Every structure is written in structure tokens, then in C-alpha cells.
Amino acid sequence: MAKDFLLEIGAEEIPDWMLPPALQQLRERFEAVLKDHGLPGEVAWVEATPRRLALKASGLPLKQKSRTEVLTGPPVAAGERAAEGFARRHGVDPGQLKAVQTPKGEYLTLKKKIPGRRTIDILAEELPRIILQIHWPKTMYWTGKNGPRFIRPIRWLVALLGAQVVPFEIAGVKSGRTSAGHRRLGKPKVRVTIAGYQEELERNYVLVPASRRRRRIEAGIAALLEGSGLRVKEDPALLETLVYLTEYPTPILGSFDEAFLELPMEVLVTVMRHHQRYFSVLNADGTLAPRFIAVMNTADDPEGLVRRGNERVLRARFNDARFFWNFDQRRKLADRVDDLAHVTFQKELGSYLDKARRMVAIVESLGGDEHACRAARLAKCDLTTEMVGEFPELQGIIGGLYARAQGEPEPVAQAIYDHYKPVTMDDEIPSTHEGRLVALADKLDTLRECFRIGLVPSGSKDPFALRRAAQGVVRILVEGGLRFRIPELAGGDEKLIEFFDDRIRYYFREVRAFAYDEVNAVLAAGADDLPDAAERLAAIRDVRPTENFEPIAASFKRIKNILRQAGYAGDDEVAPEMLMEPQERELYDAFRRVRAEVEQHRGRGAYRAGLQAIAALRPRVDSFFDHVLVNAPDQRLRRNRLALLANLLKEFSSIADFSEIVTTRS
Amino acid sequence: MDYYQDIINKLKQYWGKRGVILQEPYDVEVGAGTMCPETFLRVLGPQPYRVGYVQPSRRPADGRYGDNPNRLYKHQQYQLILKPSPDDIIDQYLASLEAIGIDLDKHDIKLEEDNWESPTLGAWGIGWQVMLDGLEITQFTYFQQCGGIDLEVVPVELTYGLERIAAFLQGKDSVYDIEWAPGFTYRDVRYDDELQMSVYNFEMAGIDTLWKLFDLHEAECRRLLDAYPEYPEKKRFPVLGAYDHVLKCSHLFNLLDARGAISVTERVGVIARVRKLAVGTARIWLDQQAGGEVAA
Numbered sequence: 011m012a013k014d015f016l017l018e019i020g021a022e023e024i025p026d027w028m029l030p031p032a033l034q035q036l037r038e039r040f041e042a043v044l045k046d047h048g049l050p051g052e053v054a055w056v057e058a059t060p061r062r063l064a065l066k067a068s069g070l071p072l073k074q075k076s077r078t079e080v081l082t083g084p085p086v087a088a089g090e091r092a093a094e095g096f097a098r099r100h101g102v103d104p105g106q107l108k109a110v111q112t113p114k115g116e117y118l119t120l121k122k123k124i125p126g127r128r129t130i131d132i133l134a135e136e137l138p139r140i141i142l143q144i145h146w147p148k149t150m151y152w153t154g155k156n157g158p159r160f161i162r163p164i165r166w167l168v169a170l171l172g173a174q175v176v177p178f179e180i181a182g183v184k185s186g187r188t189s190a191g192h193r194r195l196g197k198p199k200v201r202v203t204i205a206g207y208q209e210e211l212e213r214n215y216v217l218v219p220a221s222r223r224r225r226r227i228e229a230g231i232a233a234l235l236e237g238s239g240l241r242v243k244e245d246p247a248l249l250e251t252l253v254y255l256t257e258y259p260t261p262i263l264g265s266f267d268e269a270f271l272e273l274p275m276e277v278l279v280t281v282m283r284h285h286q287r288y289f290s291v292l293n294a295d296g297t298l299a300p301r302f303i304a305v306m307n308t309a310d311d312p313e314g315l316v317r318r319g320n321e322r323v324l325r326a327r328f329n330d331a332r333f334f335w336n337f338d339q340r341r342k343l344a345d346r347v348d349d350l351a352h353v354t355f356q357k358e359l360g361s362y363l364d365k366a367r368r369m370v371a372i373v374e375s376l377g378g379d380e381h382a383c384r385a386a387r388l389a390k391c392d393l394t395t396e397m398v399g400e401f402p403e404l405q406g407i408i409g410g411l412y413a414r415a416q417g418e419p420e421p422v423a424q425a426i427y428d429h430y431k432p433v434t435m436d437d438e439i440p441s442t443h444e445g446r447l448v449a450l451a452d453k454l455d456t457l458r459e460c461f462r463i464g465l466v467p468s469g470s471k472d473p474f475a476l477r478r479a480a481q482g483v484v485r486i487l488v489e490g491g492l493r494f495r496i497p498e499l500a501g502g503d504e505k506l507i508e509f510f511d512d513r514i515r516y517y518f519r520e521v522r523a524f525a526y527d528e529v530n531a532v533l534a535a536g537a538d539d540l541p542d543a544a545e546r547l548a549a550i551r552d553v554r555p556t557e558n559f560e561p562i563a564a565s566f567k568r569i570k571n572i573l574r575q576a577g578y579a580g581d582d583e584v585a586p587e588m589l590m591e592p593q594e595r596e597l598y599d600a601f602r603r604v605r606a607e608v609e610q611h612r613g614r615g616a617y618r619a620g621l622q623a624i625a626a627l628r629p630r631v632d633s634f635f636d637h638v639l640v641n642a643p644d645q646r647l648r649r650n651r652l653a654l655l656a657n658l659l660k661e662f663s664s665i666a667d668f669s670e671i672v673t674t675r676s
Numbered sequence: 677m678d679y680y681q682d683i684i685n686k687l688k689q690y691w692g693k694r695g696v697i698l699q700e701p702y703d704v705e706v707g708a709g710t711m712c713p714e715t716f717l718r719v720l721g722p723q724p725y726r727v728g729y730v731q732p733s734r735r736p737a738d739g740r741y742g743d744n745p746n747r748l749y750k751h752q753q754y755q756l757i758l759k760p761s762p763d764d765i766i767d768q769y770l771a772s773l774e775a776i777g778i779d780l781d782k783h784d785i786k787l788e789e790d791n792w793e794s795p796t797l798g799a800w801g802i803g804w805q806v807m808l809d810g811l812e813i814t815q816f817t818y819f820q821q822c823g824g825i826d827l828e829v830v831p832v833e834l835t836y837g838l839e840r841i842a843a844f845l846q847g848k849d850s851v852y853d854i855e856w857a858p859g860f861t862y863r864d865v866r867y868d869d870e871l872q873m874s875v876y877n878f879e880m881a882g883i884d885t886l887w888k889l890f891d892l893h894e895a896e897c898r899r900l901l902d903a904y905p906e907y908p909e910k911k912r913f914p915v916l917g918a919y920d921h922v923l924k925c926s927h928l929f930n931l932l933d934a935r936g937a938i939s940v941t942e943r944v945g946v947i948a949r950v951r952k953l954a955v956g957t958a959r960i961w962l963d964q965q966a967g968g969e970v971a972a
Contacts, residue, residue: 022766023804025789150802150818155828194780255786286810304810306784316784319809326746333744352939
């Protein structure tokens, strides 16, 4: 009869961000154990709160199936003594051994029945291993130096197979059927069954499924703001944090003095989000409302004590921010440039003053104007301010805000503000041309300098976030329509050019979702000018579904093969007088006409039209191959035909190398 | 309403009843209660220990001339060490909050990941910051290493932020408004200290003198540590005297740092110098406790 299984690891509060990956491991390790022992059954769910990791499985048998194994013993030729020894070792009578003919000779074998072990015994043996082998970013010991390691002390263990406890022990904690409720609202000891586990804990103010906690937060927020004209600033990452930071979450709405709205929204939101884990609240017009939403790990706040406590803390935080703002205004950014000499960029690469100078030089080389150069010079100065010391995640943004407040020209302020962008995949690129140049200069400098001293990312190691920097460069070039050439941006560093190539392909494939063969085709036709490559890709994506495209691509591949097999690498002009067959003359005429047409389209960047014109050659190419023998006995004719094909391939591969397209026909 | 001193007394009483030695503050400048020998040295080795004390902790760089309602050059911690840590330590801790008048049924308590590390002491631990209605009131740490040595027995360290807790209980927005004793606020007792020490730390501390003092204390500590292997009667060896000089160096480092006298490049080097002394002292102390069989 199949049994259900329940495991709950009770621990002191586990960091929220570690819980989902740990659950994934718990599931995989448990499934692996079932598989290794030939046990059927499957994991029904895994869930976690800060104080517990839980797993439910179903369909487990009471014991393994029995099986028979054939054991090979000594050769018959080894004699009776050997046979007796073998039989004795396995506790059987020598008469039960059977001689079997094998390629190596005649051997004695024993058919042995291996009885299935009880599931409960297997689990009792495996569970401590499964639990202690969960990999955590940082573990601790708590029973003493040689004790077990886990993320936080384990305080209770529930392990039930049906109604039975699976007995085992970790760090002096014995498994049982007793869980624990919410620290304040529930009973400290809660007896559970597999069927009633979630309900029993819910009665003790623990919502086991993360989805239940998420819903409770979302519904709570909706109820708080209903009819107020306000809305929450969506923040899925913060929501996940709060889901895994609570066992019984309840949102509350607090407010702060409107006078703080004088501070920049960026600062207010950062204080609320990063330092207090509050959601910000917006007015209908998108401006910040003097409200916040905190999520408690308790059921309610009837007297408003929790709300007032949180309001007091936020007030103190905002006061600090105001103090930093005013303090920092005593010295302008422009007066802080020399201070950058004391801020290390990287041990071998000198200070941020050195970096700022290099950034200015790069901006100049990219044709940046006076504003862009000034922004590059001032961009890192906010590293010396109190505000950035307190809120490092606001570097750049603070510089931009200060520049604006200190009367720097708007393009300078905006460029400083934006120069870390894009920070994430979803983030936008800087909004102005000056900002894009400064952002490019910052990232390019980091890339060039790190590559110069050999700090090149390998595997998962990328301490200077160079992949993100290169990705940022690619995005700014493509999405900002900047036609700087990659080899020049890379300062001619071959390894860096290769590194860029990787990021470019990644960007077009994973971010822009172009097919890999389209990316190959377009980049093979030129990868230095990225906005141009992006346009050619878009054109290919549009033209690809049309009727002639794939067949012509297949034909181009065929042409490439023919030229390769013929060893033809010449660049002869076609001699029109030697075109004998009507089909080759027609192809040649079409080629000349389409070449001019494509040239024109390409000049205007009208790649779709260009590709369509090439694809329209298909009937001529097809009839050429149907009627014309390329390998003509007359060597001059043959060479002329190869020249025709080579010209065709060369002239029409400047938008994309068609032969890279994977077609169903080829 | 409880005065500041009542809150402290209740905390002492609570832990005193649980077999904790009620110590007094250490009399050498420290940046945190952890640095006192009662914590730094006592957590080493196998002997159980339970001690609690209020420790005025000096952080020169945090001074704000008495202007900022929440930041202090010198704040007070209630520092508790339980070695080994009891299994129900979180429950005992939460009960201590109730003992000082926080009704946890009406408030929101969260334990948020915060691992503590002190590069100067070669020490680190795993734990949380305890958040009460969004306010950090306690640092909760299971020590793992101290003086560069893996700890044999795992102690728990609780560091209560006394000013914050008092401001919370008394409903004050500024620590300076905390009522310390009848008729006396925190401002009455401490404002001059904050103002004058900020002026000294940020503006007037003699950089050359501080560097000289640093070198002198370092040399004195070094001299003692070097003398230990040859010292005949290990039990009499003044390792505690050496440790006082470590503390002096650490405080001088903080002063120089606040004064802006240590560049980023130098910083790492100076931290390493203090750490070397701390690690050396920890090794000798441990050896001395074990009967002095293995010379450090």
C-alpha cells in the first residue's frame, strides 16, 4: 500500500533569499534518493518559511521490491575447495551453485534473492544526509567545533511515513511528529499529521505555502489602498523578500511628513525599499505619496503601535538623509575632483581620479562635447559624499541630483545621473547622448583596464562585473544607435574584442530573441557596426517567412559549396560574351539589375527591400542550376560560370551571409 | 514609564536571575562590547562562561556634534555572552524584551540576516539584526571565530542598543530626549561629551601624536607577545596587559580614521597590524588557559 511522506526541518530564522534555492535542492536530493533505491513515489510539493523547510511526497511503498541477483563465483576448474568457500561466504550449500558457460570458461554462479529493505529504514539512513548536504552560501556550526553545519541551528525535525515517525537524529535533535507554530501567535509545540499538516500550522499562524503568503500580502495592500486613489509602486523582488521573511504576513499603511517630499524621490524610495523593506505608494499621477506600506510578521495592529513604530524609524532615516543632503552641499562636486585621488578604483589600476581622467579622454575620442567631458570629469565625485557613503546603491544618481542642485548645465547633470545605466537587463540605457557617451566611457575604461592587467572573467567568476559592463556597452550602442566600431572601442585588444563578440551574440539571441542562424548570418556579414547589424537582423526576421527566402538561402549555400569544391577563390569579372546559355545570361542580367537595386537599398538602410530583391532572384538561380552545367568541359566557360556565382555570393552577402541560414532543404 | 536606568536595571536583573555574571563596563576605550576581554578572550577555549555588562562604545567617525537625533559618537550597548549558547536562546531573548516592558503581542518582531565580522579582531559570526517595528534593536550573533581561531564551543552574543530601545519605549524621536533619571534627560547627561568629542575627533586630535601613540602601544604589545615563549611561569604572564595595548591601538586607529588621516591604501595595512596583535594575544591567552604547554 502506497504511503505519503512528510519532512519538516525546523530551524532558527533562515535568510529569505536562500530559501527557494534550498527547496529546489531538497526536492532534487529527495528524488535522487528514491531513484537510487528503486523506490517509486514523487514529491508533491516543497515549501519554506523562515523557520522551516518542508517536503511532501506521495506514492511511497512500505518496502523495496525483492530482487534476485546472479553472483559469479570461482571457475569450476578451481576445484571443490574454492566452491565451498564461495558458498560459505554467501551462507548457502555448495549444492545450490550452478555451473555456467561463459566466454572465459565454465564458472560457478549463485542465484541470490535479495529481500527489499523497508522504506522507513532507507529514509532513516538517507534523510540526515539529504538535509546536511543542502548547499548554503554560508554555513555555521552550533553544537561545537566538530558538530554538523547548517545555515542556522536546527531545532526540530518532523519526518512521517504514513502515521509512522521515520527515526533519525541531527545535532541531538530527534525526528518526531511535533512541529512549531508562529513564534508569537502559535503554540510552541504543534502535533501534526501528513494530511492535516498545512491546516494545523495555519491554525497556529503559519501559512506554509509561499503562494498563500504572497496572496495575503497582495490582498492586504489592495484593501489598504482601496478607494484612496493611491497605488503601490510595484516591486516583485521586494514582495518575494517579504514572502520569505514572514510566516503570517500582514501589510499596514503608514505615512510620513510631506515636508520630506522635498528630498529627491530616489533617496526616499531607496530608504524605504533597501533599508526598511517598505513598499512606496504613488499618487494617481505617478508622484510619490507621503505613505508607505510595511509588512508585519503578525496578524494585526489594532492599536496602531506597529505603524507608529515604523513611522518613527522612517522619520529618523529621512532626517539622516536630509542631514547628508545639506552637509554634502557645503562642497560642490566640482571641488571634489581632487579628492578622488584618495578613493581606490582597483589596487593595480590606481584611484578614481585616474579613472576620471581616462573617462574624459575616452569621451573626447568619441566626439563628446564640452558637456559630456565635464560630466565624465564629475561623474565619480559623488563617491566622496556622505549620501553615497550611506546609500552606495545611489551612486551616480546622487551625483546627478547634486550637479543639478549646484547649477551644473542640465545635460551634465543628466549624464552623471544616468552613467551607471543600464544597471540590469530590464533597465533603460541613458536618456541623453551625453549620458550614453559617459556611460560608455565608464564601462569601456573598466573593461580595457581590467583586460590589460589580466582580470578576465572565467566561468562564474566575474568580480568586476565585466560581463554586465560589456552587455551595457552593446545595449547602449544598439539601442542608442551609436555606430562606434567595436575594435576601436576595445582599444584593439583581441581578447576584449572576442569578449564583446560573445556578449553581442548573447544580446541578439537571448535579449532580442533572434534565431541563432540569423545572428550568425548577419554578424558574418559584418559585426563592427551594431545598430546596422540590428537593422539587418530585423530585416531578415521580416523577410524570412516569405516564399523565396529560404530557397535562395539554400541556393547560396549550394553556391558556396560549389566554389569550395572547385577551389575557386578568384575575383574575376564575368565576361558577358562567354555566357552561352540563355539561363546564365538571364541570371547575369538579373544580377546586374539587382546589384544596383540592392546597392541603392543598402545605401538608404532599406534592408528589407534589399533582401526582398535578392530573394526575388530565386527563379533565375533555380533555372540556372536546372539548365546550366557549371563544370563545363571548356575550362574558360567553367571559370566564367564560377566567376558569376562568386560575384553573386559576394555582392549579395553584404547584408547577411545567407549560407549561414539553416534551411529545411539543406 | 521606565527611565533609561530602569530599563538597564531590568535587563541586568533578567539575565542575573539566569545565572549571568553582572559585570561592569571595561575601562579602556572600545568600539564595541565585543572587544572587551570579557568577550574577546572568554569566548576562546572550552570553559563555559555567562556574562553581561553595559559597555559605552566609542565610534569617533559616527559623532555628529550632538546634532543628529540618532547618531552618537559614544553609544551604550548591553552586551551579553552565553557560552555555550542555550538551545532556547531566542525564546529567552524575546522574554528579556518583555521583561523590559515591550509587549510583543502588540509589536512586530523579525530576525533579519546580518552576519557580524570584525577584520581587526579576526572575528566573525552568523546571526541576525533583530527588528522591532522596523527598528534594529539587537545584534544577535553565534560566534564562529575569534582572534583567527575556530571556537571550540559556540557562544551567542546579544548586543542590545540601549538608546534605541529606550527611545522606543519612551516614544522619543531623539535619543537626547530620553529620560535617563527623574529630572535628567540623555542630553543633560551626555550632550557635552558628544559635542566636544566630535570637535576633538574631527578637528583637533593631533595626527602626529596619535600615530606616535599607535606606534608606542603596538611596540609595547609586540614586546610582551614576543616575551611569552621564553617566559618561565606562564600563569603569571601579563597577556591581559598586552591585550589592553591592542585595544589602545584599535581605538587610535578609529580616531585617525575619523580624522581623515588614513588613506584607503594605508587602511588595509593598519587593520592588518592591529589584527596581528589581536590574533597573537588570542593564541597566547588560549595557550595560557590550557596550562601553557604549547608555546605560541
